Amino acid sequence: MGAVSDIKGKRRIFMFYGFILWAITTAIYPVAGLITLPLLAVAVAIIFDCIMTYFGSTAFDAAFNAYITDITTMKNRGKGMGVLQLTMLFSTLIVYGMAGIIVESIGFYNFFYIMGAVVGILGVYGAYLSKDPKDLKSSGLTIKQHIKETYNVDIIKKNKDVFLILLGMLIWATAFNVFFPFILIYLEYSLGLDFMTAALVVFIGFIINLILAYPIGILIDKIGRKKITIFCVIANALSLFLFIISANLWILIFAGVFTQLFMTGWNISANAWMRDLFPAKKRGQFSGYYVLFAATIPMVIGSWIGGSISEVYGTFKIIDGIPSFVPNFLIFVVAAFIMIPAIIPLIFAKEKLPKLAQEQIKEEISEISQ
Numbered sequence: 001m002g003a004v005s006d007i008k009g010k011r012r013i014f015m016f017y018g019f020i021l022w023a024i025t026t027a028i029y030p031v032a033g034l035i036t037l038p039l040l041a042v043a044v045a046i047i048f049d050c051i052m053t054y055f056g057s058t059a060f061d062a063a064f065n066a067y068i069t070d071i072t073t074m075k076n077r078g079k080g081m082g083v084l085q086l087t088m089l090f091s092t093l094i095v096y097g098m099a100g101i102i103v104e105s106i107g108f109y110n111f112f113y114i115m116g117a118v119v120g121i122l123g124v125y126g127a128y129l130s131k132d133p134k135d136l137k138s139s140g141l142t143i144k145q146h147i148k149e150t151y152n153v154d155i156i157k158k159n160k161d162v163f164l165i166l167l168g169m170l171i172w173a174t175a176f177n178v179f180f181p182f183i184l185i186y187l188e189y190s191l192g193l194d195f196m197t198a199a200l201v202v203f204i205g206f207i208i209n210l211i212l213a214y215p216i217g218i219l220i221d222k223i224g225r226k227k228i229t230i231f232c233v234i235a236n237a238l239s240l241f242l243f244i245i246s247a248n249l250w251i252l253i254f255a256g257v258f259t260q261l262f263m264t265g266w267n268i269s270a271n272a273w274m275r276d277l278f279p280a281k282k283r284g285q286f287s288g289y290y291v292l293f294a295a296t297i298p299m300v301i302g303s304w305i306g307g308s309i310s311e312v313y314g315t316f317k318i319i320d321g322i323p324s325f326v327p328n329f330l331i332f333v334v335a336a337f338i339m340i341p342a343i344i345p346l347i348f349a350k351e352k353l354p355k356l357a358q359e360q361i362k363e364e365i366s367e368i369s370q
Contacts, residue, residue, distance in 0.1 A: 002062035002284030003146040009138035011067040011284070015127035018059025023120025025052040030112045059123060061291045066284040069275045070133045075221065077275060081268040082217020086210055089264070093206045139281040150285060162286065164349035165274045166293040168342045172233060172266065173294050175339035177302025179240065179331045182310060189317060189326040191247045201249075205256035209264045217268050225273030226351040228265060230343050236262035237339040244329035273351060305338075306331050 005014045029052055032045035072080040103111045139146070149155055156163050179186075187198035220228055239262055242255030278286045310327035317326050 001058040002066055002286070002288040003139075003150060003282075004143065005063050005066060005284040006139040006282055007141060007143060007146060009136050010132055011063045011070065011136070012127055012130050012132050014063035015059050015067065015130065016124060018055050018063060019123025019127055020120060021055040022052065022059050022123065023116045025055055025116075026119055027113050027116030030109045033108065057291065059127075061295075062284055062287050065287040065290070067130065069278055069283045069287070070136055072275070074276050077272040078217040078220035078225070078268060079214065080217070081220075081272045081275075082214040084271075085217070085264055085268050086213040088267075089206055089210050089213060093203070093210070137281070146285065150288075159277070159279065159286075161349045161352070162274060162277045162289075164345040165270060165277070166289060167345040168229075168233075168349070169270060169274070169290070169294040170298055171342035171345075172236075172270075172339055173298030174302040174305070175237075175335045175342070176263070177298050178306040178309070178335040178338060181303055182306050182327045182331055183243075186243075186327050186329075186331065187252065189319065189324075190315065190328055191252075193247075193249075193252075197249065201252045201256045204253055205260035208257050209260045212261065213264055213268065216265055217272075220265075220269045220272055224351060225269045225276065226346070226349070228269040229273055230346050232262045232266040232269060233339060233342050233346070236266060237336040240332040240336045240339075243332045273349075277352060305334065309334060 001014065005011055008014075025048065029045075029048045032041050032048055035041035035044055068080055068084060069077075102114075106114070141149070183202065184195075184198050187193050187201055188195055191198075193201070236259065239255065239258040242251060242258065245251065274290065275283075306327065307325075309330050310325045313330050314325045314327045317324050319326075
């Protein structure tokens with residue numbers, strides 16, 4: 001769908017209708033729960049999930065992400081990514097801190113109705129306020145030509161630096177999914193913290209990084225993408241070891257803050273760097289590559305690795321009457337060792353800044369230093 005938006009030379013229309021359909025399909029998703037036959041209910045839930053995700057990815061992952069690239073430049077893209085990361089942190093905070101409480105308070109079905117309404121209102125209103133950039137032109141290719149190009153080796157050769165960054169993202173995101181989905185379980189059932197204290201460890205890190213996301217974006221625009229991206233990979237991997245050196249609450253809070261700080265720096269700098277190198281007429285298509293490399297594949301591989309470690313080396317416990325495997329410190333160790341190699345493709349990727357952009361950044365740095 002990103003490629004289709006390139007072909008049409010439009011983003012706004014895909015966001016507008018994508019958010020409407022995403023909202024509707026989100027609201028009707030729990031209907032699968034009304035089906036009494038378990039196998040059929042699961043099949044319908046999966047189908048609904050695929051449809052819901054398709055419209056969501058069309059609106060957000062393809063059209064909106066390409067739009068953000070369209071309306072930012074190398075001079076301010078770090079700031080743009082900082083704002084985007086801020087919204088992602090805020091939404092994750094809601095999921096971790098409030099979703100369970102909301103479901104318990106208003107019920108499973110009402111939760112999805114409200115989420116659908118929120119997605120629809122905010123998404124459609126945002127799309128309504130947006131305007132397609134004046135310099136956004138059709139790629140001049142047909143859908144068939146675009147699909148053929150999408151899975152062609154030549155496109156990798158022509159955009160080698162982008163795919164080196166994407167490879168780094170794939171490695172980093174795989175490591176992230178080894179530990180992050182299990183972090184609250186580890187804090188609560190392995191270290192013995194109560195749920196509110198475990199949530200506090202994650203919550204404080206989110207709040208601090210909500211405050212720092214935009215300043216980090218400004219810093220990245222000043223210093224450059226590559227140095228900060230590589231630094232954040234190394235620092236992020238090392239920060240994971242803070243989770244295993246002690247069960248002391250303050251050390252765990254510091255672990256949460258520093259881990260999320262370098263995660264935030266990574267997400268902003270790597271995304272800004274990658275988008276700087278997107279081909280102008282294929283930003284929608286390359287937003288699709290980003291989802292594949294930074295989300296889809298890592299979620300499958302990383303979560304499986306984390307789950308396998310928990311099952312083989314974790315502790316077997318009965319939690320709320322359900323047989324469970326509680327992860328131990330190895331999820332952080334393995335994640336750290338998987339994460340470090342992400343710097344290898346990043347080292348070989350070039351950070352191409354146009355001469356004008358370089359001069360502008362130098363002038364701004366000079367003004368600040370004076």
